Amino acid sequence: MLELRNISYEVSDNGKKELILNNINLTIEDGKLLVFTGPNGGGKTTLAKIIMGLVTPTSGRIIFDGVDVTDMDITERARLGISYGFQQPPRFKGIKVKDLISIASGKKLLSKKEACSYLTAVGLCANDYINRDVDTSLSGGEVKRIEIATILARGAKLMILDEPEAGIDLWSFTKLTETFREVHEKTESTMIIISHQERIIRLADEVIIVGGGNIQKSGAAEEILPEILSGTTGACPIMK
Numbered sequence: 001m002l003e004l005r006n007i008s009y010e011v012s013d014n015g016k017k018e019l020i021l022n023n024i025n026l027t028i029e030d031g032k033l034l035v036f037t038g039p040n041g042g043g044k045t046t047l048a049k050i051i052m053g054l055v056t057p058t059s060g061r062i063i064f065d066g067v068d069v070t071d072m073d074i075t076e077r078a079r080l081g082i083s084y085g086f087q088q089p090p091r092f093k094g095i096k097v098k099d100l101i102s103i104a105s106g107k108k109l110l111s112k113k114e115a116c117s118y119l120t121a122v123g124l125c126a127n128d129y130i131n132r133d134v135d136t137s138l139s140g141g142e143v144k145r146i147e148i149a150t151i152l153a154r155g156a157k158l159m160i161l162d163e164p165e166a167g168i169d170l171w172s173f174t175k176l177t178e179t180f181r182e183v184h185e186k187t188e189s190t191m192i193i194i195s196h197q198e199r200i201i202r203l204a205d206e207v208i209i210v211g212g213g214n215i216q217k218s219g220a221a222e223e224i225l226p227e228i229l230s231g232t233t234g235a236c237p238i239m240k
């Protein structure tokens, strides 16, 4: 179980303080698939990075399986089973796709068949990619999918995926959505997916709308989707 208790994050911009997240409280039960959605700049990525340990909250605590992880770094949290996929993943010069997937899986020698299965799951033709370098010769969408493949290979207890749809063609996106559904059904993993896509929102056990640094609303997909589609949520706040 993941608990966020009174999480706030404030930055100081040229001496002017800006509240990015405002007292977020959230409990996520094991095995649930949650989708964070809401307007750009609402605070979703910051919240995900706070859970992963890439950003330190100004106040509040993060409790994972009863352990206070607030002061732990990304490596320590990864060891406890928290895994994060960047909105814009980094590239690794000199590392091949198959190495990256093997490292993630924790096995020194991952069979080619197994490594390929993760690539297929994210809509990549495995034979074309398995021996490629994860460098600038790959497109943004390809790097993104390779990173999602590594997260699947890691099989973490808590997977956080930030806009997995970004830069991905429709065919692969359909495949990816199906993969998330399968992972959710077949494993005990808890998944947090940040997404604007209806198809992904429909997979959620719970949808959380993050806007203006707050949880604006949460509920079942059937309840939240009509509001999102009709444009009644995520409206631009009135300037103060």
Ligand SMILES: Nc1ncnc2c1ncn2[C@@H]1O[C@H](COP(=O)(O)OP(=O)(O)O)[C@@H](O)[C@H]1O
Pocket: 011, 013, 020, 038, 039, 040, 041, 042, 043, 044, 045, 046, 047
């Ligand atoms: N370190 C920072 N310094 C200043 N502003 C930041 C910082 N981190 C995030 N922000 C701002 O916080 C807001 C929320 O950003 P983000 O979490 O990326 O939103 P989302 O992922 O929902 O689009 C944005 O307005 C962003 O510019």
Ligand SMILES: [Mg+2]
Pocket: 044, 045, 046, 087, 162
């Ligand atoms: Mg974001």
